[in-house]
Amino acid sequence: RLLSKSKSRVPKGLRLPPGPSPKPIIGNALDMPKYFEWETYAKYAKQYGNHNISGKETPFLPPPTGEIFYLDVFGTPLVFLNSRRIVHELFERRSSNYSDRTTFPMMVDLMGFGWSMAFQGYGDWWRRHRRAMHDKFHPRAVEAYKPIQIKHTRDLLRRLHKAPEDFIKHIRHTAGAIIMEVGYGIHIKSENDPYIHTAEEALKAMGEAGVPGRFTVDMLPWMKYIPEWVPGASFKKQARIWRKYILDMADLPFEHVKMQMANGTAQPSFTSTHLERLAATKDAPADAEQVIKDTAAVIFAGGSDTTVTTLTTFVLAMVLFPDAQKKVQEELDAVLGGVRLPEFEDMAALPYTIAAYKESMRWHPLLPMSIAHAATQDDVIDGYFIPKGAIVSGNSWLLLHEEADFGPDTDKFDPGRFMEPGRRDPGQTGAFGYGRRVCPGRYMAENSLFIAVASILQNFDITPARDSSGKEVMPEYEWTSGFFSSPTDYQCTIKPRSKAAEERILSIPAEV
Numbered sequence: 001r002l003l004s005k006s007k008s009r010v011p012k013g014l015r016l017p018p019g020p021s022p023k024p025i026i027g028n029a030l031d032m033p034k035y036f037e038w039e040t041y042a043k044y045a046k047q048y049g050n051h052n053i054s055g056k057e058t059p060f061l062p063p064p065t066g067e068i069f070y071l072d073v074f075g076t077p078l079v080f081l082n083s084r085r086i087v088h089e090l091f092e093r094r095s096s097n098y099s100d101r102t103t104f105p106m107m108v109d110l111m112g113f114g115w116s117m118a119f120q121g122y123g124d125w126w127r128r129h130r131r132a133m134h135d136k137f138h139p140r141a142v143e144a145y146k147p148i149q150i151k152h153t154r155d156l157l158r159r160l161h162k163a164p165e166d167f168i169k170h171i172r173h174t175a176g177a178i179i180m181e182v183g184y185g186i187h188i189k190s191e192n193d194p195y196i197h198t199a200e201e202a203l204k205a206m207g208e209a210g211v212p213g214r215f216t217v218d219m220l221p222w223m224k225y226i227p228e229w230v231p232g233a234s235f236k237k238q239a240r241i242w243r244k245y246i247l248d249m250a251d252l253p254f255e256h257v258k259m260q261m262a263n264g265t266a267q268p269s270f271t272s273t274h275l276e277r278l279a280a281t282k283d284a285p286a287d288a289e290q291v292i293k294d295t296a297a298v299i300f301a302g303g304s305d306t307t308v309t310t311l312t313t314f315v316l317a318m319v320l321f322p323d324a325q326k327k328v329q330e331e332l333d334a335v336l337g338g339v340r341l342p343e344f345e346d347m348a349a350l351p352y353t354i355a356a357y358k359e360s361m362r363w364h365p366l367l368p369m370s371i372a373h374a375a376t377q378d379d380v381i382d383g384y385f386i387p388k389g390a391i392v393s394g395n396s397w398l399l400l401h402e403e404a405d406f407g408p409d410t411d412k413f414d415p416g417r418f419m420e421p422g423r424r425d426p427g428q429t430g431a432f433g434y435g436r437r438v439c440p441g442r443y444m445a446e447n448s449l450f451i452a453v454a455s456i457l458q459n460f461d462i463t464p465a466r467d468s469s470g471k472e473v474m475p476e477y478e479w480t481s482g483f484f485s486s487p488t489d490y491q492c493t494i495k496p497r498s499k500a501a502e503e504r505i506l507s508i509p510a511e512v
């Protein structure tokens with residue numbers, strides 16, 4: 001057990017610190033919060049820094065600092081890292097030991113998400129997927145996707161103009177259309193596209209099954225062997241229903257590309273270029289095609305909801321913090337002269353616009369506890385023993401709200417903080433995760449965010465919705481809890497900023 005109890009698990013040769021019995025923070029499943037867990041864990045870290053939640057004695061160990069503590073959940077240690085120093089030490093410097101994942105009996109074994117590298121253990125199979133991804137998503141490779149991002153973002157402006165009340169749906173459509181074209185060369189026109197529908201059903205299932213504690217089988221993996229007809233095994237039926245979407249999400253678009261390649265109509269894409277290279281490779285492993293198929297699917301799984309959530313968080317921030325909106329618009333007007341739409345080449349001249357999308361990632365990170373890593377081997381940090389198999393989470397939300405790194409009032413949305421010297425980049429402080437597992441889609445993601453923020457704010461004002469008497473009403477929303485955290489659906493007004501803006505939007509060609 002971590003930090004406590006079993007003397008025998010303390011590695012040989014470890015010198016236990018002398019002195020009276022210090023008390024590291026230890027709790028159990030009862031101390032696991034159900035909602036907004038990142039905030040509760042941040043409070044544990046700060047308030048209980050020198051206390052023991054459960055009152056258990058733990059001899060041998062130095063006093064805790066709040067930087068690291070753990071909860072014992074049915075015998076599995078959940079370790080929480082609460083400072084940049086310790087996150088860096090474990091996830092970056094000792095990354096070879098902290099790049100594994102826990103098992104996901106419900107999502108992987110029963111629902112079929114084994115194709116997602118995000119859930120694969122640290123090893124050769126994961127490494128092959130990661131390499132296939134890196135090959136097409138490193139900083140230079142993602143340059144090739146910029147025209148696709150521009151085209152669909154302009155289409156987003158047209159959609160926002162036509163039906164602004166459906167802005168969340170439009171943002172979702174745009175993210176899906178970009179990813180499908182990058183991943184498969186498939187052009188999505190309709191909002192009822194069957195590939196997108198299948199993928200969204202699969203991701204909805206992931207969202208539900210990913211909520212910690214939602215399915216007991218995740219804590220008691222032997223339950224996966226219970227037959228579906230046994231009373232109490234309704235999770236098996238649910239998994240079977242979801243499984244079809246999850247397997248189809250990977251299979252159907254991939255088969256479509258292969259068919260197009262066979263008849264010579266395939267557009268260049270992640271899938272087609274990898275398959276072409278594979279066809280020209282002698283002695284490729286028999287499962288090489290599987291790696292390409294899996295990775296193409298994970299591009300959608302990892303890249304759609306993430307971008308959508310960051311943008312809906314951004315739109316919400318624009319309603320709540322109108323001064324920030326005005327400042328981005330002033331910068332855009334000064335650089336673009338109100339004449340042309342933004343391009344990626346404008347990035348260097350738009351630091352405040354960049355700061356605005358980075359602030360969305362910082363203000364409310366969509367994965368506030370990132371995705372948990374797991375320890376491959378026993379380890380010791382600051383005198384604390386971390387056993388093999390421990391599940392280790394960095395509290396990204398906490399790291400992204402540290403005033404030492406981001407300046408005062410970190411609960412406030414203020415892109416201006418990044419105009420001060422010495423501020424950290426949220427993308428390198430937990431918003432994209434950590435170490436060898438850091439988000440491989442981050443370069444493309446930042447490009448999508450930049451062009452969306454610049455294009456939307458150049459052309460639209462985002463303000464509170466109005467009630468029937470014309471009075472402004474502030475959005476009613478909550479942050480969701482669980483794996484992902486996003487604002488619940490809310491309303492706002494999105495209107496062209498001027499006649500000129502409207503003309504710019506109407507001049508965008510209808511065909512994408």
Ligand code: HEM
Nearest residue numbers: 117118299302303306367371431432433434437439441445
């Ligand atoms: C704003 C957008 C995005 C955010 C905030 C984000 C954030 C993250 C985070 C926090 C992780 C977990 C890293 C860890 O375990 O330490 C992750 C993993 C991942 N992301 Fe992203 N992501 C975004 C966009 C994308 C995009 C566009 C793609 C694909 C093109 C993508 C693909 C992935 C994949 C495949 C993983 C799993 C990596 C692994 O387990 O090795 N993400 N992302």
